[in-house]
Amino acid sequence: MTTALPRKPAHHERTSPTRRRRRVSWSLITAIVFAALFALAAIAPGVLATDDPTAQNFADALQSPSLTHWFGTDEAGRDLYSRIVHGTRESLLIGIGAAGIALTAALVLGSIAALADRVTASIVNRIIEVAFAFPSLLLALLLVSILGPSPWTQVVAVGVSTAPGYARMVRGQILSAKNAGYVEAARALGHGWWRILGRHVLPNAIRPLVAVFTMAIGQSIVWASGLSFLGLGVAPPSSEWGALLDAGRASILQAPWLTFIPGLVILVLALTATTIGTHIQNSLEKGR
Template sequence: MFALAAVAPGLLAPGSPESLDLGATLQAPSAAHWFGTDELGRDLYTRVVHGTGLSLLIGLGAAAVSLTLAVLLAAASALTGRILSGAADRTIEILFAFPTLLLALLLIATLGPSPLSLVLAVGVGTAPGYARIVRGQLLSARSSGYVEAATGLGHRRLRVVAAHILPNALRPLVGIFTMSIGQSIVWASSLAFLGLGVAPPSPEWGALLDAGRAYLTAAGWLVVVPGLVIAVLALAATTLGKHIQTRLETGR
C-alpha cells in the first residue's frame, strides 16, 4: 500500500493535497475526512497519501547514503593496510562518539535545511552503527575457510576480495538496507519536527508533524495521524527486512 501510494497517489486519494476549504478547518476525523482537516481545511488523508513518495524517497536516499558510507569505511578498516585501516577505525570511532541526532543536526546546520541535506544528514548520522556491523561481517569472511583455500591456491588478493569476501560479507546488507529505510524515515521526521526538514506546505510526513505541532492540543490528529503512519511504515520495513535477512541466512 505504501509503494502504491508513492507511485500512484491519485489512485488512493484523487484530490489535490493543496486544495483549501476554509469552511472546514480543523475538523476531526469523520466519514467525509478520514484523517480530519488542517488549519486551512486541507484533507489530511489526501496530504498523507501524496506525501508518501517524498517521505519514502528521503528514507531510501538516506539508507543508501548510510550503507554506502558504512561499506566504504568498513572495507577500508578490514581489508587494507595498517595506515589506512587505522585511519578508517579512528573515523568510525569519531563518528560513533556523536549521538545520531546531534551529528545530523550539525550537518543540517552546515548545509541548511532541504530534502538533500536531510538525506545526507540522516545517512551520515546512521552510518557509524552500520559500519561496525559491516566490519564484523568482512572480518568474519576474511578468516573463513573458503578464503584461506582461495589464498592457498594462489589467487591474487584483489580477486579473493572481489570474488569471495565481499559477496559473502555484503549479502546480509539486503535485509539491513530494508530495515534502515523505516529508521531513516523516523530520523528524518524527527528532524522535521524540530523545524529542520522539508518546509511546509509540503505534504512530506515530517513536514506534516512540524505544521501540526502548533495545534497539538486543539487538533491532536494533525500530529497523531502522521506519527502513526510513520510508525506503521517503520514496523513494516523492519518486519520485511528481518524476513529477508532470515531467508538469506537460512535459505528458506
C-alpha cells in the same frame, strides 16, 4: 520397579513453533500489503487519494476524522488523508536516499578499515569509532544547521549521521569472511587474493546489506521526520510526513489527529520495513 511415564509436552512446547511460524507468516504478509500500499501511494497517489491535497476550504477547518474526511482536516480545511498519501513519495525518497548514502559510505569505510594496511586501517577505525561515539542526532542537527534546512540536507544529514554504525557492521562482516574456512580453502587451492576478495569475501560480506538497507529506509524516514518536526527539514506546506507533524504541532490540543495520525503512519512504515528486512535477513542466514 515403577516405569516413569513419558513426560507430556508442555502446552507452549507443543504449540510455540507452529504459532511462531504462523505469526511470522502473518506479520510478513501484513508488511507486504502495507509496502504495496506505500509503493502505490508513491507511484500513483491519485489512485488512493480522495481529495486535492492543496485544496483549501476554511469552512471545513480542523474537522475530526469522519466518513467524509477519513483522517480529518487541517487548519486550512485540507484533507489530511490525501496529504499523507501525496507526501508518501517525498518521504520515501528521503528515506531511500539517506539509506543509500549511509550504506555507501559504510561500505567504503568498512572495507578500508578491514582490508587496508595496518596504518590506514587504524586511522579509518579511529574515525569510525569517534563518529560512532558522537550522538547521531546531534551530528544530524549540526549538519543541517551548517548546510541549511532542505530535503537534500535531510538526506545528507541522516545518511552521514547513521553511516558510522553501519560501517562497523561492514568491517565486522568482512573480517569474519576473511577468516572463514572457504577463504582458507581457496588459498590452499592457489587462488589469488584479489580473486578470493571478489568471489568470496565481498559477496558474503555485502549480502546482509540487502536486509540492512530495507530496515535503514524506515529508520531514515523516522530520523528525517524528527528533523522536520524540529523545524530543520522540509517546511510546510509540504506534504512530507515530518512537515505534517510540524504543522500539526500548533493545534495539538485542539486537533491532536494532525500530529497523531502522521506519526502513526511513520511508525507503520518503520515497522513494515523492519519486518521485511528481518525476514530477508533470516532467509539469507538459512541459505548459508
